[in-house]
Amino acid sequence: MKIVIATPILYSPTSPFNHLFKDIIGGLLDDGNEIIRLVAVENKNETEYTFGYVGPNIEYKLFKRKNSSHNNIISRYIRDTITNIREAIAILKLKNVDVLFEDVSYSSFWTVKAAKMKKMKVVAMLQDVWPDNAVQSGLIAEQSFLYKYFEVWQKSVYKNADRIICISDDMKNFISSKNVEKEKIDVIYNWGYSDEIVDIPWEENKFVKKYNLDRDKFYAIYAGNIGKMQNVEIIINAAKLLVDRKDIKFLIIGDGAKRHVIEEMTKGLNNVEMLPMQPSEIATHIYSAAGVNIISLVSGGINTAMPSKTGVILSCGKPTICTFGLNSCFSNILKEYNVCKSVEPNKAGQLAKLICDLYEGKVLMKKIDIYSVFKNYFSKTDNVLKYVTILNSVSEKQ
Numbered sequence: 166m167k168i169v170i171a172t173p174i175l176y177s178p179t180s181p182f183n184h185l186f187k188d189i190i191g192g193l194l195d196d197g198n199e200i201i202r203l204v205a206v207e208n209k210n211e212t213e214y215t216f217g218y219v220g221p222n223i224e225y226k227l228f229k230r231k232n233s234s235h236n237n238i239i240s241r242y243i244r245d246t247i248t249n250i251r252e253a254i255a256i257l258k259l260k261n262v263d264v265l266f267e268d269v270s271y272s273s274f275w276t277v278k279a280a281k282m283k284k285m286k287v288v289a290m291l292q293d294v295w296p297d298n299a300v301q302s303g304l305i306a307e308q309s310f311l312y313k314y315f316e317v318w319q320k321s322v323y324k325n326a327d328r329i330i331c332i333s334d335d336m337k338n339f340i341s342s343k344n345v346e347k348e349k350i351d352v353i354y355n356w357g358y359s360d361e362i363v364d365i366p367w368e369e370n371k372f373v374k375k376y377n378l379d380r381d382k383f384y385a386i387y388a389g390n391i392g393k394m395q396n397v398e399i400i401i402n403a404a405k406l407l408v409d410r411k412d413i414k415f416l417i418i419g420d421g422a423k424r425h426v427i428e429e430m431t432k433g434l435n436n437v438e439m440l441p442m443q444p445s446e447i448a449t450h451i452y453s454a455a456g457v458n459i460i461s462l463v464s465g466g467i468n469t470a471m472p473s474k475t476g477v478i479l480s481c482g483k484p485t486i487c488t489f490g491l492n493s494c495f496s497n498i499l500k501e502y503n504v505c506k507s508v509e510p511n512k513a514g515q516l517a518k519l520i521c522d523l524y525e526g527k528v529l530m531k532k533i534d535i536y537s538v539f540k541n542y543f544s545k546t547d548n549v550l551k552y553v554t555i556l557n558s559v560s561e562k563q
Contacts, residue, residue, distance in 0.1 A: 166560045167199040167261055169285075171276045172268045173249040175205050175232055176214045181389075181445075181473040182292060185355055186268075187216035192549040193556065194222055201259065203252040203276075205230050226255055238304055238311070246272040253279035263560045264288060267326075271295045274318045277325050286559040289326035292355075294336060294469035295319060301463050302393035320344075327559045330552070332471045334494035339468035351555055356545040357477035358449075362536050364482065365453040372450040376440065383413045383456035383524045388443070389474055391421035396461040399488055401430045402513035403520065404437045411436075413524060418443060418451060448474070452481040457523050461488040464510040467495060476543030479505075482532035484523050486516060498542070504534040 170190070177183075193200060200223045204214045209227050230248050253275035256265065265280035265287045267273050273289070280287050296305060296315035305311045323329060323345045330351050331337045341347040367373055367380055378384065387400050397417060404415045415437045417427060424439075431437045443451060452458050458478045462470065467489040478485055485505040489496050496507035506528065508515040522528040 166263045166557065167201070168193060168264045168266055168556060169201045169203065169256060169259060169262050169280075170266045170268075171203045171249075171252050171256070171273075173203075173205055173228075173245050173252055173272055173276070174268065174270050175207060175230060176211070178213045182355075183216070184358055185473070187218075188356070188545060188549050189552050190216065190218055190223075192553045194218065196553050196557070198222070198556075200224070201226065201262065203228065203255060205248045205252075207232060226252075228252060228255075238299065242271055242315075245270055246275070249273060249275045252276050256280055256283060256285075259283065264556055266290065266556060267322075268292070269295075269319075269322060271315055271319070273322050277322050281325050286327045287325060288328045288330065288556055288559055289322060290330045291336065291340070292332060292470075292473075294339060297339070298394060298466075298469040301466055301469060304393070328555055330555065333467065334498075335467045335489075336469065336471065338494065351551070353548050353551045354542045355471065355473045355476055356543045356548050357480045357539075358545075359480075360540075360545045361480070362482060362539065363449045363453060363480050365450055367454070370450050370454050371447050372443070373454050375447075378454060379414075381412070384416055384454060385413060385457050385459060385520050386416045386418065386451060386455040387459045387461065388416075388418040388448070388451050389472065391417070391419045391424045391427055393423060394463055394466055394470060395421070395423075396463045396466070396488060396510055397423065397427050398430065399461055399510060399513050399516055400459055401427060401434070401437065403517040404431075404434055406513060406517040407520065408434060408436055410521070413456075413520065414438065416440060448477055449481055452478045452483060455481075455483050457484045457486055457520055459486050459488075459516075462510060464490070466510070467493045471495070476539060479535055479539035479543060482535045482539075484530040485535070486519055486523075488516065498538065502534050502538050504530050504538055506530075 203226050205228045228248050228251050249272040256279040265285050267289050269289045269291050277287055296312050299305045300307045328349050330353055332355050334352050337350045337352050391397050407413055418440045420442045460472050487507045488510040489507050499505040
């Protein structure tokens with residue numbers, strides 16, 4: 166099978182999705198497929214985008230473009246669309262390609278259209294749901310012309326895709342509510358860096374040593390992007406409620422569009438420390454140092470996104486709190502295994518109480534049960550195989 170993989174979004178060496186792409190491509194190559202990758206780069210001398218894959222069964226076509234401010238929707242859309250049109254033209258020139266594997270963005274219409282014109286099957290991968298995530302981020306209003314404009318183009322992508330891969334059951338339900346056939350939507354959760362569970366002793370923890378953490382303190386840790394979707398505000402508001410608890414400390418680790426806002430909120434709080442983004446190599450050390458890890462999203466955010474760090478966090482076996490809402494599909498999975506807990510995204514009091522209950526032993530989360538969720542939903546080997554199987558199945562229907 167010959168597959169073309171199109172990514173109009175500018176390649177970034179720090180993207181949290183790079184290990185996913187690397188693993189998927191590796192799985193497809195190991196299965197004996199040929200791959201043509203269409204990659205948007207700022208500098209054609211870059212080589213990181215190959216993830217080390219070179220050889221006769223993989224070919225790269227590069228599309229040079231400039232970066233755009235994350236908050237400037239119009240600039241991002243124009244540059245991504247121009248790149249997508251250029252990639253669509255390249256697809257029209259390809260011969261004997263069976264499947265387009267599209268990392269869906271807000272400009273994917275053109276490559277999907279070109280693939281259908283070439284009688285290719287289309288597998289669309291959704292890492293988030295545009296333009297609804299822009300609404301939740303406060304970038305556009307749901308009743309605005311921009312939202313309606315983008316939604317028309319996205320629905321065309323959903324309609325023309327032969328299979329759609331979402332990264333959570335909540336996202337699948339949300340997409341199907343847009344009159345997309347549920348039967349063609351698959352769910353594959355984003356995995357971590359390996360299938361191995363992680364158990365790093367405090368004495369060997371690189372993050373603990375780097376910042377000289379106090380073993381007698383209970384650390385509530387948030388690590389990752391500090392943007393408009395992440396709702397880090399709820400963590401700071403919980404910290405304000407626990408400011409008199411000298412034995413509980415909040416660590417906010419990362420960077421993003423709202424870091425300056427969060428820094429302002431933490432002024433005067435001696436139980437909160439903000440640290441810079443850390444190398445991905447010590448991610449498991451960060452999560453292993455936690456008394457509790459916190460994965461936060463804005464209200465409704467679980468319908469349009471699923472933090473890619475979730476699998477990595479669960480692999481460390483530490484207690485975890487999500488602000489995904491009590492009735493989300495993922496919260497129900499956690500309830501089924503009696504691990505981790507979910508709170509409402511606007512209830513800082515719920516979050517503060519749960520942190521205290523965990524610290525005081527009133528709520529228990531068994532490491533073995535946390536590992537079970539990781540193994541059953543976030544297995545690298547199993548989930549890569551699911552991607553390979555789906556692409557093979559659509560090709561067989563040619």
